[in-house]
Amino acid sequence: MSRPINGTTDNRPSPRNWMRRASALTLGAAFATIMLTTSAAAWWNDEWEMRKKLSLDTSSTGAAITDAIGSQAVLIRLHVGNFRFAAAKEDGSDLRFVSSDDKTPLKHHIEKYDALLGEALVWVNPGELQPGAKSDIWLYYGNKKAVATSDPKGTYGSETALVYHFAERGTPPQDSTVWLNSAQTAGQAADGSLIGLGLKLDGAAPITIPATAALAFAQDSQLTWSAWVKPAALQRNAVIYSRREGANAFVVGMDDGAPFLEIAVNGAVQRTAAAAPVAPGGWHHVAVVVSPGLATLYLDGSAYGSISTTLPALNTIALLGGDSAVAAPPAPARPAPAAPVADASVAAADPNAAPADAAAPAGDADAALAADGSAPVAEPTLPARAVAPAPAASSAAGFAGDIDELMIIKAARPAGFIKALVASQGTDPSKFIVFSVDEETSSWLTGYFGVLLKSVTFDGWVVIAILLVMGVASWMVMVEKHGYLSRQKKGNDAFTDRFRSMRGDLTTLLDADAVPADGKRRRNPLGNSSLFRIYKIGAKEIRGRFPDDAQGSTHPLSAEAIAAIRAALDAGLVRELQQLNRLMVILTISISGGPFLGLLGTVMGVMITFAAIAMSGDVNINAIAPGVAGALVATVAGLSVAIPALFGYNWLTLRIRDLTSDMQVFVDEFTTKLAETYSADRPRKLPMAAE
Incomplete structure (x- = not known):
C-alpha cells in the first residue's frame, strides 16, 4: 500500500515490499554461503577433507624408464614425512586413490597401516604406465565416516597367478x-x-x-x-x-x-x-x-x-x-655302475633327490655325478652346450x-615392467613416486577453519549468533538503502528538469500524478522523487487557496499565505529527511557494538579455556591452542560485522547528504518562484502554459 503524506501519494517501499526484498536477500546470502562451502577446484568427493597428488615419474628426471611398462600394482610408502596420519582414520580405511581425471577410483589394498608409528604400505593399481612420462593419481583421506574398500584381488589383473607379501x-x-x-x-x-x-x-x-x-x-x-x-x-x-x-x-x-x-x-x-x-x-x-x-x-x-x-x-x-x-x-631295474657318494648326509638330507640312473638311460655315464658336483665318474663326457x-x-x-x-x-612382461617394479619397491622410490603437498577442501566447514569452529565454546556460539543477526540486518539495510537512494536520485534529476522549465502557474505538474480518465493508474516516472513529493505539498497548498473560478497565476497570495506554504514545505522536507535516515541506526549499532560483542565472546572463551586447563592440570600448547583459537573466532565475527557496516555507513551518509542539500535548495527555489508568481504586489498578466 502507498502511504499518504499531507494528502499526497507516497511511492516509497511498503512493509510488504520490504519483507519481500528481505526474503530475496536472505536467499541470496544462503546461496552465497553454499557457493563458498563448495570446493573451488575439482574434488572427487567433498566428504573427504584432504587430498595429495602423487606423480609416477618414468621420465629422465625420475626413474628414467624408456621400455614399455604396462599395468602393475605400485607400492605407495606413507610415513610422517609425506602423510598426515592424524587427519586420517586410525586404520586407514578412509584412504582412496583416484586417477588423474579426479573421477575414477583406483583399486588398492593395504599391506600395513600403523598410525601410531606413522608407517603405511599401500598397493595401488594406477592402470597403464607410459615410459618417459609422468602419470598423476590422487590420494584422498580425512573422512571419519568412510568404510574400508581395500581390494587385494582387484589390485592385480587376472594374469597374475600369485602374489605373496609375507605379511603373516x-x-x-x-x-x-x-x-x-x-x-x-x-x-x-x-x-x-x-x-x-x-x-x-x-x-x-x-x-x-x-x-x-x-x-x-x-x-x-x-x-x-x-x-x-x-x-x-x-x-x-x-x-x-x-x-x-x-x-x-x-x-x-x-x-x-x-x-x-x-x-x-x-x-x-x-x-x-x-x-x-x-x-x-x-x-x-x-x-x-x-x-x-x-x-x-x-x-x-x-x-x-x-x-x-x-x-x-x-x-x-x-x-x-x-x-x-x-x-x-623309474625305469626297470638294470645293472648300473656304482657312483661314489662323498657325503651320505647329502642324500639323507634330500629324500626327494632323483637317483642317478633316473636322470638318463642306463649306460649313459654322464647322468651320474658325484655328490659334491665333481666330474662324472665314467666315460663318456657331457656333450658340448652353449650354456x-x-x-x-x-x-x-x-x-x-x-x-x-x-x-x-x-604372461611375459616387458623390460620396463621389471624396471618399474624395482623403482617403486626398492630402497629409494623417491625418483619414481613424487609426493606433492596436502590440499584441503575449500569448504569453510573443513580444514583449519573447521578446527576453529569445533573449538568454539557454547557462549562463543551465542555471541556469534547475535553477531550473525546484526550482520544480516546491516547488509539488508545497506542493500535496501542503496537501491532507495539510487531511485530517488534518478527521479529528482527528471523532476528538476521539468520544474525549471515551468512558467506561470506552479501547480501544473500536479496533473502528472492525476488518475487518468480510464481509471487505470500508470507508473509515474516522478514517483520516486523526493523533490516531487515536496513539490506536491506546495502545489496543493496553492490550489487550496485559489477560488474555484481562479485562473492559473492570476490569483494573488498574501505574504502570510506564502509563509504558511513555506512552513508546509519545511515539514515535508523534515519527513523526507527522516525517511532518508531511517534504519541507519542499525549500521551505527553494528559498527560500534560488533567489535565489543566479539571481544566479549573472546574473553569468555579464553576464561573457560584456562579454567578447564586449571581443573585438568594438563598445561601444554596442544591444550591451550584450540581453546584460544576458537575464542578468537568471536572477535573475527565482530570485526566481520563492523567493517562492512562502517564502509557502507560512510558511503550512504555521503549520498544522503547530497540528497538533503538538493531538497533544501529546492524548497528555497520553490518559495522564491512562489513569491515571484503569486505576490500581491506583482502586476497581473495572462497565465502561460507550461512547456
Whole structure:
C-alpha cells in the first residue's frame, strides 16, 4: 500500500515490499554461503577433507624408464614425512586413490597401516604406465565416516597367478590375487624386511606352494617371476624357487652370489652363465621373464643372463627355499655302475633327490655325478652346450636368507615392467613416486577453519549468533538503502528538469500524478522523487487557496499565505529527511557494538579455556591452542560485522547528504518562484502554459 503524506501519494517501499526484498536477500546470502562451502577446484568427493597428488615419474628426471611398462600394482610408502596420519582414520580405511581425471577410483589394498608409528604400505593399481612420462593419481583421506574398500584381488589383473607379501606371522603366506594360491606350510617372519614383514628361509625347511589349475603351465607358456632376496651368506647352488615335473624343471637360485636360472625341457637342461656376483647381506631384485624361445634373468632391473629355451609343462607343487626334485617313474631295474657318494648326509638330507640312473638311460655315464658336483665318474663326457652344465639336483641346497614380495604372472612382461617394479619397491622410490603437498577442501566447514569452529565454546556460539543477526540486518539495510537512494536520485534529476522549465502557474505538474480518465493508474516516472513529493505539498497548498473560478497565476497570495506554504514545505522536507535516515541506526549499532560483542565472546572463551586447563592440570600448547583459537573466532565475527557496516555507513551518509542539500535548495527555489508568481504586489498578466 502507498502511504499518504499531507494528502499526497507516497511511492516509497511498503512493509510488504520490504519483507519481500528481505526474503530475496536472505536467499541470496544462503546461496552465497553454499557457493563458498563448495570446493573451488575439482574434488572427487567433498566428504573427504584432504587430498595429495602423487606423480609416477618414468621420465629422465625420475626413474628414467624408456621400455614399455604396462599395468602393475605400485607400492605407495606413507610415513610422517609425506602423510598426515592424524587427519586420517586410525586404520586407514578412509584412504582412496583416484586417477588423474579426479573421477575414477583406483583399486588398492593395504599391506600395513600403523598410525601410531606413522608407517603405511599401500598397493595401488594406477592402470597403464607410459615410459618417459609422468602419470598423476590422487590420494584422498580425512573422512571419519568412510568404510574400508581395500581390494587385494582387484589390485592385480587376472594374469597374475600369485602374489605373496609375507605379511603373516605363524601362518602360511597368503595369496593376494583372485586365485587364492596360498602356501601350504608356514615359515619364520622376518622383521624389518624390505617391504614390511618378510620371510626368513633357513635352507632346510622350504615353503610349499600348491599345485593348482591357476599355477599350471602348458608347454611354451609365458611366465614372469619376481622376488626380492637378501642372501645371508655365499652358497653353492642355493635354490630360491624350484618346480620340477618329471624331466621338466624351472629353478631360480644363487651360486656363490651369482643368480642363475635353470630350465629343463624333457631332460635337456640349460642354465644361464654366471656373471658378477652380489655380496650377501643386501637386498636385490631377481626376476625371470620367459617367452617362447627366450628366457631372460634380471638382477635389480637389468638383464643379467638369458638362455634360448621355452617354458616346459609344469603342474606340480613348487618349493620356496628348497629344491623340488620330483623324478619321473623309474625305469626297470638294470645293472648300473656304482657312483661314489662323498657325503651320505647329502642324500639323507634330500629324500626327494632323483637317483642317478633316473636322470638318463642306463649306460649313459654322464647322468651320474658325484655328490659334491665333481666330474662324472665314467666315460663318456657331457656333450658340448652353449650354456654352463647344470649340477644334479642332489647337489643343490636350500636358499638361506630373507625373501620378500614373490610374484608369478602367466604372461611375459616387458623390460620396463621389471624396471618399474624395482623403482617403486626398492630402497629409494623417491625418483619414481613424487609426493606433492596436502590440499584441503575449500569448504569453510573443513580444514583449519573447521578446527576453529569445533573449538568454539557454547557462549562463543551465542555471541556469534547475535553477531550473525546484526550482520544480516546491516547488509539488508545497506542493500535496501542503496537501491532507495539510487531511485530517488534518478527521479529528482527528471523532476528538476521539468520544474525549471515551468512558467506561470506552479501547480501544473500536479496533473502528472492525476488518475487518468480510464481509471487505470500508470507508473509515474516522478514517483520516486523526493523533490516531487515536496513539490506536491506546495502545489496543493496553492490550489487550496485559489477560488474555484481562479485562473492559473492570476490569483494573488498574501505574504502570510506564502509563509504558511513555506512552513508546509519545511515539514515535508523534515519527513523526507527522516525517511532518508531511517534504519541507519542499525549500521551505527553494528559498527560500534560488533567489535565489543566479539571481544566479549573472546574473553569468555579464553576464561573457560584456562579454567578447564586449571581443573585438568594438563598445561601444554596442544591444550591451550584450540581453546584460544576458537575464542578468537568471536572477535573475527565482530570485526566481520563492523567493517562492512562502517564502509557502507560512510558511503550512504555521503549520498544522503547530497540528497538533503538538493531538497533544501529546492524548497528555497520553490518559495522564491512562489513569491515571484503569486505576490500581491506583482502586476497581473495572462497565465502561460507550461512547456
